[in-house]
Amino acid sequence: MRIGLIGTGNMGTLIVDALVKSKAAKPRCISVTNRTKQKAVDLAKKHRKLKVYSTPKEVLQHADIVFLCVKPAQFHPLLKSLRSDWHPNQIAISITSPISVRQLESLIPCQVVRVIPSIVNQSLSGSTLVTFGSSMTDLQKSKLWAILSQFSHPIEIDEENIRVASDLSSCGPAFLSYLLQKMIDGAVMSTSISKKQATQLTTEMVSGIGKLLEEQIFTLKQLEEKVTVKGGITGVGLSVLEEANNGAFEKLFLETQKKFKEDQQAADALFNEDLNK
Ligand SMILES: NC(=O)c1ccc[n+]([C@@H]2O[C@H](COP(=O)([O-])OP(=O)(O)OC[C@H]3O[C@@H](n4cnc5c(N)ncnc54)[C@H](OP(=O)(O)O)[C@@H]3O)[C@@H](O)[C@H]2O)c1
Structure with a gap:
């Protein structure tokens, strides 16, 4: 499968490193972009043959699975700008917790899943927390599960327990x-x-x-x-x-739940507008 990543900051870089190190994907099968392009270019110096594109739209054109590795506040504008660029069979993966899968589905017209990584995935260990969207087929689920299993122990987590x-x-x-x-x-x-x-x-x-x-x-x-x-x-x-x-x-845990609610409210303010349309 061709894998794409939008955002090559801390987590985007970690995921590329883990995919390559675990041999889940060859660099030539991975397409990346970053707002500050030089960051993605630098990552390609480490992983030769990694494909660097100038825009998220180009990454979507060259990938079956796309990891969205931007910060929570950057999701909504990014997803709005890409609304008409997805293919129905593509899989969009969000790696951020305060934005629910339902909210993602309201703006992404393809299969959606949330996968929360951990820094320990860099050593091909630790968990990834998986919440599948409503329309993913069993085949798509098992393909994604197989990729995640190469560099982590995937665990299915429901929306209710995603923060803890x-x-x-x-x-x-x-x-x-x-x-x-x-x-x-x-x-x-x-x-x-x-x-x-x-x-x-x-x-x-x-x-x-x-x-x-x-x-x-x-x-x-x-x-x-x-x-x-x-x-x-x-x-x-x-x-x-x-x-x-x-x-x-x-x-x-009480404090992290409190902060999580604030982050969710900030996301709700942006996404509810689209859900109600
Ligand atoms: N840190 C963790 O341990 C951890 C664990 C699990 C999940 N997460 C989640 O991971 C996500 C990313 O966190 P991070 O620490 O990797 O943040 P980060 O280092 O700031 O990386 C975000 C990257 O996205 C790029 N970006 C922003 N908007 C973009 C756009 N429209 N198109 C292309 N690239 C864009 C930024 O580019 P610039 O270089 O221009 O800023 C930046 O390099 C967050 O949502 C966080 O909740 C983090």
């Missing part, structure tokens, strides 16, 4: 990296260990946890239990964490 699922899968790497940096800083400030050594030990530990989980040697709970010897040092540390946690993650 994205928080865990896509924002999770930032949340976890933040906590790990706090752990390193705490060690450096409270003891004589150097930042370099604390960072190395922590990085290797996290990488090891990833492998243990991937190989299903332990679950998260088992990992905690295995390391925690009754009356030992780990337990002392865990008690401090338990006390300091104080519902931090409950607050986090």
